[in-house]
Amino acid sequence: MIDGFIALYIFMLAAFTGYEIISRVPVILHTPLMSGSNFVHGIVLVGAMVALFQAQNTLEQVIGFVGVILAAGNAVGGYVVTERMLEMFKSSKKPQPGGTH
């Protein structure tokens, strides 16, 4: 059970983490990073799935169904556009040390 102060601690530590990890981001990555963080909150998909799993009546099923469509769109769309943008950050001169291929 995540409740009371435990929840506050998690909120606080996660907020500091978010602030720290991007505090030194160069301007050229602002748009891709915005898009990347947009993808990360696509995790709302798991919540929408749970909400729809638990739906008891037609109204809840309809709202949950729309919610899952929207959330899946957020996650998949966010991934595709971020991937496409970052794909362009290949340098012709030096191979990327952090590359994945």
Add this chain to the structure above:
Amino acid sequence: MDIFTPKLWVQTAYILAAFLFIMGLKRMSSPASARGGILWAGVGMVIATLATFLIPLTAMDATTLHTNLTLVVVAITLGSALAWWSGKRVAMTDMPQMIALYNGMGGGAAAAIAAVELYGAHERSLASSVLAVLGALIGAVSFSGSAIAFGKLQGLISKSFRFQGQQVLNLIILVSAVAVGVGIATLGLGTNVVTLFFALALILGVSMTVPIGGADMPVVISLYNALTGLAVAFEGFVLQNPAMIIAGMVVGSAGTLLTQLMAKAMNRSLANVLFAGFGESAQSSNTEVTGSQKPIEASDAGVMMAFAQKVIVVPGYGLAVAQAQHKVWEMAQLLQNRGVTVKFAIHPVAGRMPGHMNVLLAEAGVPYDLIADLEEINAEFETSDVALIIGANDVVNPVARTDKGSPIYGMPILNADQAHNVIVIKRGQGQGFSGIENALFYLDNTRMLYGDAQSAVNQLIQSIKSME
């Protein structure tokens, strides 16, 4: 093996996903590792989503579960297919509005989760009710606000609606939404009130966003991105889902910082973006621009650059609109073959979003080391023979340094006026985004090359080629 319950697997998957999200974002904030970063985060998302299918195995009402499971699969397939299709075919220049669109969908999903919770008679603690309502408000505002932002950038909504007392009206809507929300959270008010609450929240998102001009949209989209993160975190608390809490909160704070950085790069405060229309707060300009704009033929401009030692290209919004990035790189390569040093100077807000121009140049194949940002390049203009301005305007307007009455006063600009010669490619004699006269265009060492960026650069290429 009782210890390996579905619940344990789900929790393990969630903590793994949270770790991958944070590492992914960390890697995305550095150019060298950015491409790997999105992959890490992507793996996290797949793990979390698959694990969530195990939740029905734990303890759930079986009567509607079968239908619901089918609905989940259909909805995921539908949403993913639409987003995949649209995300793959959108042009690079239209990326900002796609981000707005997908972000709004996330906000809508968070609001939907809250709606299922609030419409249904679920048992909740007070903290849980409060956060459900708060997440619903933020998510719904982000949903409708992002939709308006998308409409504006896509050109579906071209006007900024402003009227007297608009801020007061917005405040009234906000206060009533909060009041209704408090009623729902504390008194457990029923269905009709919940509907009213969502209606107010959606209207607030629209009325907050319509007065904001197109030039400020990137900051607004970034803000809504951060807000969606917060909404996701709050609904994560309601559902007792740690992956949502952590990922949402990380995005909430990272997005807030990013919003501030963007606003700073544009020399705007966040409050200024949200509560004042661009240009409205400025007094009338007190410098008169004297002289005239002197045109130049593409052939002459080509000769000028071909025999230069150093050329600095300043690309702007006009280049993005004309999709001329490939042509510009072709031209730069021709110059390089003649021994000319070519560099690209990128203003923080060139293009449609901070960093957007870098993405466009990278798409055309321009290597990193030729692209310089404002601090790196500004001292070099003095020693360059030609500054070629392509569809940029306000970011090279020297008025920003001198004229206190100008709305762009104080904005850091590229010192293109210090180059020995300045060639400006521009569609016509009109003004920039801000509607301010550009003193650079009237300088003695400035020549205007009128035309669409794509065709003008094409003519320059022909001119340079003809000298070989």
